Amino acid sequence: MKLSVIIPIYNGAPFLNQLIKTINAFTFSDFECVFIDNNSKDDSLSILRLLLENVTFNYTILTEERQGAGHARNTGIKIAKGEFLAFLDCDDIILPEKFEYDFGVLETHDVDFVFCRSKRFYKNRVIKHPIKDIREGINDMPTLGHIWLRNFFCLQGPGSLVVRKRVVEQLGGFHTSYTGEDAFLFIRMGLVCKGYFYDKTYFHYFRHSLSTISKSNKEEHGVLKRYFELRQNLFVDDVVKRNDLAMRILSQQLQMDLLKLQHYGIDIGKLLKSEKLNNLKLMFLLFNPISLFINKRVPHIRFNPFFQVYIKFIKKPLS
Numbered sequence: 001m002k003l004s005v006i007i008p009i010y011n012g013a014p015f016l017n018q019l020i021k022t023i024n025a026f027t028f029s030d031f032e033c034v035f036i037d038n039n040s041k042d043d044s045l046s047i048l049r050l051l052l053e054n055v056t057f058n059y060t061i062l063t064e065e066r067q068g069a070g071h072a073r074n075t076g077i078k079i080a081k082g083e084f085l086a087f088l089d090c091d092d093i094i095l096p097e098k099f100e101y102d103f104g105v106l107e108t109h110d111v112d113f114v115f116c117r118s119k120r121f122y123k124n125r126v127i128k129h130p131i132k133d134i135r136e137g138i139n140d141m142p143t144l145g146h147i148w149l150r151n152f153f154c155l156q157g158p159g160s161l162v163v164r165k166r167v168v169e170q171l172g173g174f175h176t177s178y179t180g181e182d183a184f185l186f187i188r189m190g191l192v193c194k195g196y197f198y199d200k201t202y203f204h205y206f207r208h209s210l211s212t213i214s215k216s217n218k219e220e221h222g223v224l225k226r227y228f229e230l231r232q233n234l235f236v237d238d239v240v241k242r243n244d245l246a247m248r249i250l251s252q253q254l255q256m257d258l259l260k261l262q263h264y265g266i267d268i269g270k271l272l273k274s275e276k277l278n279n280l281k282l283m284f285l286l287f288n289p290i291s292l293f294i295n296k297r298v299p300h301i302r303f304n305p306f307f308q309v310y311i312k313f314i315k316k317p318l319s
Helices: 013-024 044-049 070-077 099-108 143-149 164-171 180-190 212-218 222-235 244-263 269-270 288-296 305-314
Strands: 003-009 031-037 057-064 084-087 111-122 126-128 137-139 161-164 197-208
Touching: 003 013, 003 044, 003 070, 013 044, 031 044, 031 070, 031 244, 031 269, 044 057, 057 137, 070 164, 070 180, 084 099, 084 164, 099 111, 099 126, 099 161, 126 244, 143 180, 143 244, 164 180, 164 212, 244 288, 288 305
Parallel strands: 003 031, 003 084, 031 057, 111 197
Antiparallel strands: 084 161, 111 126, 111 161, 137 197
């Protein structure tokens, strides 16, 4: 078996018919699908079984009681038979020719993974994902890891990727947090593996009100808290800790997150007591009592004079 496509499903009933149509249209045939029902509360499982009755591709259906896409994907990875892995959420679309193109690349280039560009479809707009600084062709380690760490929005999404199974296993699979689990894998993979990028939009991601990210964004300061959690998870990861530049980037980002959280009235003293931030050294210029007093009262941290001094005279580009 060449490829295993790992597909977690949580309350995915509205999307399953389109999902099976997407899979049936693949022009690449040497694959299996591993579906993992992630403790759905709707009738996803019964609908999925009905839709799979007449398909011609190989498949397995698993169940995972502990929720989260990371858990579900890791469960699927354990039984995947393919030499390579791909990841698809039930509400996403991979264009028919993608895997055929991917394996054309993998057969001619010595790389650990290959990925394409993606499009994001929102209610009122479509965004072609940015690829700033990502070169077409081979990107050597740790270039992609640094690019993705500096700009999470350059991450093309799990459906863009085909990766050697042994690479994912060596990296320990996906993080089990509820969000950011795919970014966690991508960034670490980019730090230690060689990847190939091609500028074709073969992966389509649909942002809708039922998605995990949409629900998280509705929470107060949801985006900031989500990024802060991801950065903390990366900061204590052994793969990341071996890369000095990645750790410097994270240290800088975490301090900006903490300053923003303090501005919003969150007690960062409690946050700093967590084991994940034990080794984070705060810059006294930004975190002295006067700076923090002002920071709570200005409309934005950029109006904090201590922050302005930091940006103009102290902060240096990390390279």
